[in-house]
Amino acid sequence: QEWAAKHAKLEECLRQAQEQLHVRPPEIAKPHKEKLTNLEEMVDTLNETKLQAEDNLRRLSQQYTQLKQLLLERESRLGNYRELLEEREAEVANLESKRAELIRNAETAEAKIQGLKQENATLTK
Numbered sequence: 001q002e003w004a005a006k007h008a009k010l011e012e013c014l015r016q017a018q019e020q021l022h023v024r025p026p027e028i029a030k031p032h033k034e035k036l037t038n039l040e041e042m043v044d045t046l047n048e049t050k051l052q053a054e055d056n057l058r059r060l061s062q063q064y065t066q067l068k069q070l071l072l073e074r075e076s077r078l079g080n081y082r083e084l085l086e087e088r089e090a091e092v093a094n095l096e097s098k099r100a101e102l103i104r105n106a107e108t109a110e111a112k113i114q115g116l117k118q119e120n121a122t123l124t125k
Contacts, residue, residue, distance in 0.1 A: 011043065
């Protein structure tokens with residue numbers, strides 16, 4: 001908006017200078033013609049700056065879109081990794097449960113073996 005206001009003011013000055021240039025004799029018009037040339041150069045510079053700014057904005061917008069897409073992809077992958085982690089944690093819990101059951105079974109078997117050894121020892125005496 002600020003740029004648009006400056007641009008409009010310069011355009012108005014340029015228009016006024018052009019009008020004055022047509023009604024003045026050449027010796028009086030010369031300084032006005034120089035002023036007009038300066039104003040035209042300023043308008044050209046502002047237009048170039050505007051084009052560069054629009055170009056930069058387009059590039060930044062593209063970069064933002066690419067980064068947003070990359071972020072979405074990474075969030076998706078992170079969700080997949082979380083699911084895999086939950087699955088692995090469930091598998092580990094299941095294996096730990098089976099391990100505990102096997103240890104109990106081994107302890108029970110060991111107790112039975114000791115009982116049979118004692119019974120065998122008693123019978124062989």
